[in-house]
Amino acid sequence: MSAHDTAGFNFLQQQELPAPQVTEAQAEELVATRYGLVARATSLGSQQDKNFVIGTDGEVVGVLKIANPAFTATELAAQDAATAHIADAEPTLRVSVPLPNRSGELCTPVEGLVEGTAYVRLLRYLPGGTLVDAGHLTPSVVAGLGDVSGRVSRALTDFSHPGLDRILQWDLRFAKEVVDRLARYVDDAGLRARLESAADAAWSRIAPLDPALPRQAAHIDLTDANIVVSWVDGVPRPDGIIDFGDLSYTWAVSELAITASSVLGHVGGSVASILPAVRAFHAVRPLSEAECGALWPMIVLRAAVLIVSGAQQVVLDPGNDYLTEQSDAESRIFEVATSVPMDVMSATIKADLGFSRTTTQLPVAVPMIAAPPEQVVTLDLSTTSDVYDDAFDTAGVLRSDVEDTAARAALHGGAALAVTRFGEARLSRAPRLSQDSPDVVATGISVWIAPDAGATTLVAPWDGEVETSADRITLRGNGFELHLAGAQPAASGSVRAGDPLASAEGRIEMSVRPLGSPDAPPFVSTDLAPGWLAQLCDPRPLLGLAPLQAGADTGDLLARRDASFAPVQEFYYRQPPQIERGRRHFLMSTAGRSYLDMVNNVTVLGHAHPRIAEAAARQLRKLNTNSRFNYEAVVEFSERLAGLLPDPLDTVFLVNSGSEASDLAIRLATAATGRRDVVAVREAYHGWTYGTDAVSTSTADNPNALATRPDWVHTVESPNSFRGKYRGAEATRYAGEAVAQIEALIAEGRPPAGFICESVYGNAGGMALPDGYLQQVYAAVRAGGGLAISDEVQVGYGRLGEWFWGFQQQDAVPDIVSVAKSVGNGYPLGAVITSRAVAEGFASQGYFFSSTGGSPLSCAIGMTVLDVLAEEGLQDNARRVGAHLKARLEGLRDRHPLIGTVHGVGLYLGVEMIRDAATLEPATAETAAICERMLDLGVIIQPTGDHQNILKTKPPLCIDVEGADFYVDALDRVLTEGW
Missing domain, CATH: 2.70.70 (Glucose Permease (Domain IIA))
Known part of the structure; x- marks a missing residue:
């Protein structure tokens, strides 16, 4: 596309745009005389205009923009009209419209400030900031950029103005000529050759599509520096636009190309990082197939223009620090944009948006190998x-x-x-x-x-x-x-x-x-x-074979799940991978990706342990029935379980899950004591059955937990030594308060049947109870004739490393222990272990029976789990690797203030995220975003706790130091780059 005469600025004829040399003092005088404001001006970075933040008494009033003298009043009028047009068309977008001067004018011509006439405008300040200095951009933020870009493009579809008749170096219609003319400013000969070659290749793909590319008014600078964000619960949401200085009449799709190119300049950005922006733009303003084909070549062109323009501007304006600050990001954009063939990216974009692909048929005259x-x-x-x-x-x-x-x-x-x-x-x-x-x-x-x-x-x-x-x-x-x-x-x-x-x-x-x-x-x-x-x-x-591309189309698996599987059964992640295989501490998706599993405390031995598979297959070939038949496995497994516990815990019930185990534990206590009241700890989770849900008070699992407790449930304060009302050494006071509440119940004539508590505070991310807590509370409940229940469903079976059971850490012995998860290594198996006297007290309720809890298969698996735990030294592994992991996580805490503390011991850990060290404000949104980003980096981790601000770190006990280090290194990267 060759140069032609225009009413406005023509870069191909002028080619030089040094920014106006205006001082902060001059800007303050302009604001005072023209706008009647006594304010301070602070210079902002800019390539060709001169901008200042204007503030009074700590409040930002606006941005003073002194346009480059090369631009005409008509061009600036077009920009002001466009801002008003978009503000009307998209009322939920924040737009930096010009503010009137003392004479009611939006644009103020000033003589004598620079050579020629300086056009000055005071633009509305949009709080929230931009993303230009942000680290990694999450897919949701990238999608937000694309959405804003699409909405602006849609709003400007029918906008027209004489001031659009201009030729700018940023208009991608002229990008090839800009690179040709400015490449000489690039000192590095190798880079210069690459820039010219990339521009030639990009243009060769765009030019044939030009007739099919719609044109319209476009902002063409909706980048991470000119899209403003609002902060919603700690997460940026793009919703504002500033700086219309590059407004032009050009290809509509270039709006998206320029927005998407800025995404590539951020750390961790890859070619695929732009796809959320493309999808979001397409949802607002649909792209044609021709536009999809031109999009990536335009991104390559944009990258080349940024570098050659920056090189030229450094020569014209050597003292402009803004240019130097942008150079690293611009280089990164070019390197990423040219890392994949343009045709590959164009086809990727089309496929992502659902455009059909033409399959090329091979013209085979003779099969290469004569095999039927x-x-x-x-x-x-x-x-x-x-x-x-x-x-x-x-x-x-x-x-x-x-x-x-x-x-x-x-x-x-x-x-x-x-x-x-x-x-x-x-x-x-x-x-x-x-x-x-x-x-x-x-x-x-x-x-x-x-x-x-x-x-x-x-x-x-x-x-x-x-x-x-x-x-x-x-x-x-x-x-x-x-x-x-x-x-x-x-x-x-x-x-x-x-x-x-x-x-x-x-x-x-x-x-x-x-x-x-x-x-x-x-x-x-x-x-x-x-x-x-x-x-x-x-x-x-x-x-001689028919084409057979892998991967049968099974439809949208999440949609199918939602149609047949009750949606209240949640799944991890916004866009979860399809996990179909596991091994040890790894999970594997159908996309051929291996993930480090840091949350599966169910599979204590690790996924798909061959000993478990062999034991299950062997038993299934023999017998699988219920425990009312007489067979050896149920006896042997019960003996082995009871042998792991101190006296007088010698009698076993076998069930199918942790919820059933803790539910049965509550029923045992009420049956043995003849009472109905139970004391539970707030912020805890015990299960989904009627009984365990009644004593579960975690608002993360049930937002109405505290308001919906039945009258037989009494709760005591969460013994949270990090963010509770008693912290540090003061945390020992929690036990005294719990004892006082139990004694008050006894005095009221409602002595509790039992007290149920996780021996390590699971929902708080593996927080240890204050020293002596269980000893004091157990003694108080027993003094009133009640029983102590230790919920070991998550913490038991060696996970703590130093102790096989959590209550051992407290040097206390409960009356009833409920356990599951680890017991079957993912097979549905749980147990309740108690004394013979308590077990016999259940006779008043009739008899107990669990169809598969004590089946031959369950028992064979349960015994094999115990064998492997011992033979592979997994409790010791939990102690050794857990100590290494916690030390490394605490090292991160020293460098990243978002980490408030690291809870737990062994491989029962929790990394608590906070926004403020003084208030301990939970970083809930940040934690969720970190988990999504960690998934991108190959780590499966999830939030826990009532505030959902704790990284639940409870991997299979077979995890090694290499895996622990990978987790910490990935978390360090996320906290460094952003999420």
Whole structure:
């Protein structure tokens, strides 16, 4: 696009825009004489205008903007009209409209301030700030930027004004010419060449689309520096716009391109980081397919323009610190924008918005290998495949030969060929620990040839030219390019369809792409897989097989869940991964991602422990019935459980869950004492049954918990030594108050049947009770004839490291113990252990029976859990790794003030997040955002506590130091970069 005459500014003719040289004192005088304000002016950064924050008595009044003299009054009038237009069209957007001067004018011409006429405006100040200095931007914030950009674009669709007739360096219609003219200011010759090459490549993709790209008025500077946020519960929400200085008539989609490009300048930003903004923009102002195709090339162009313009401006205005401050982010934008082929990103964007993709059919004249389709086995290497069931070592590492092992098994079973799926996310390629989305999606296929076939000849599937290199054979012809790796060349130069191309035995790799498409790596990330696969072809037809892209469409799994599974049963995360496999302290998604599991205290031994699987399978082949039959397992398991507890706890009930265990514990207390009143601790959770819900007072689990307690439940103060009414050494007073309440109940003639408490305060993130707390409260309830119940559902079974049971930490012995979760390593199994006298007291209620609680299968699993706990030294591992983990987390607390404290011991920890060290204001929203960000980095962690501000850190007891360090390093990164 060439330069032409305009009514307004024409950068292609002038090319130099040094910012007006105006001092703060001059700005203060302007405000006083023209606006009648006695105020202080503080200079703001700007590239071509001059801006000042204007404040009086600690209150910000507005932003004084002195336009570059190169801009005309008509151009500025267009900007003022556009702000009013958007404010009317989008009333929920905050818009920085101009404020009138003493004469009622919005724009004040001033002579003598700079060479020519200076046009001065005082713009409304929008509180909240921008995101330009923020670290990592969350997907929700990025979506907010896209939403604002879309709303502005929608509002300006029909806006017109003579002042839009201008040519700016920021108008992407002229970006190629801007780069051509300003690249000489870039000193680094290598960078300069890259900028010019990127601009050429981007323009070659945009130019053919130009006729199909709608044009309209556009802000074209809605970046992280010009979109203002409101803060809602500690989280930024983009909702305001400032600085209309670049308003122009241009491509509508450039509004989004410029917004999205600014996202790439933030730490942790990747090419996929822009997708939430694109989706949000599209939801407000739908994009055409042509606009989707132009979007990423425009982002590349924008990045190049930023760098060359910055280089020029440094020469024109060497004292402008703003330019230097922006250079790192601008370089990051360019590096990220050029890290992926433009065609790949364009296809990724289209796929993400639901545009259909045209599948390229391979014109195969002759199959490369003469194997009947019925003799070809297609391997399943997805996360759910059975090939992985026995493919992990004892450390949870997937064997490196799992693919070859699966293929050999198929060939030994009589197959002529074993072939993988094109586009499949292979779990076999996923590292156990990675903060980045791993490259697991296959861009080609692997082929194994039967070993007894010897060297097999592969023939050319079409006419073409053969080229060989050290690591692959390439056949180009008929509009396609075929790559083979692992084969020996049998030809060079020209070949005809059916001619020998290569010979191979064992395993070969095969990929195909249309000529001109980018050369794809063997594996790509799931984020970019749709874009890469759109550039490639499934090679299976070269073997006489039908295309078979991996991953059957099962519909929207969350929508299906919501339709059939009661929605009150919540799930983790806004956009949860689909988890279909686990091993030790790792969980694995269908996208081929391995996550470190820091929350699953249910699977005490770790996920999919082979000993548990073997014990379950073995028992299921023999017998599984209920405990009213006479069999050895229920007796042996009960004996072993009772043997883990001090006297007089010698009698066992087996149930299906923790809720049932604690419910039964309450019923045992009421039956044994003949009373109905129970004392519970506030902010605790005990279960979902009628009885356990009654004594659960955690408002995180039930917002109405305290208001809906039945009259037989009496609560005592939460013994929270960090944020409760008694803290530190004063926390010992909680026990005295609880004793006084129990004694008052006794005096009123309502002595409690029991007192129920977690022996370590679970809902508060694993907080230890004050020293002596249980001893004093147990003594008080027993003095009134009641019983002490220790809820060990979460904390028991060695999780504390130093102690097998939580009550041991308090040097107290309860009358009834409820336990579950760990007991079955994820299998539904719980237990209540008490004295024979208390157990016999239940006879007044009839008899007790749990269908599967004491089944042969339950007992076999329960005993195996106890065996593995001992044989693998997991209690000691909890002590050793837990101490290391807590020390490292406390080290983070010293560097990141958001961490208030680290609760707990062993592998029962909680990282409490606060906004203020003095008030201990809970950082609830921040904690939720941190958990979402940690998921991106490969860690599963969730909030807990009544304020949902504690990171629940309760991993399987098999976690090692490497896993603990990965968790802390990821958390350190999130707290450093932002969330």
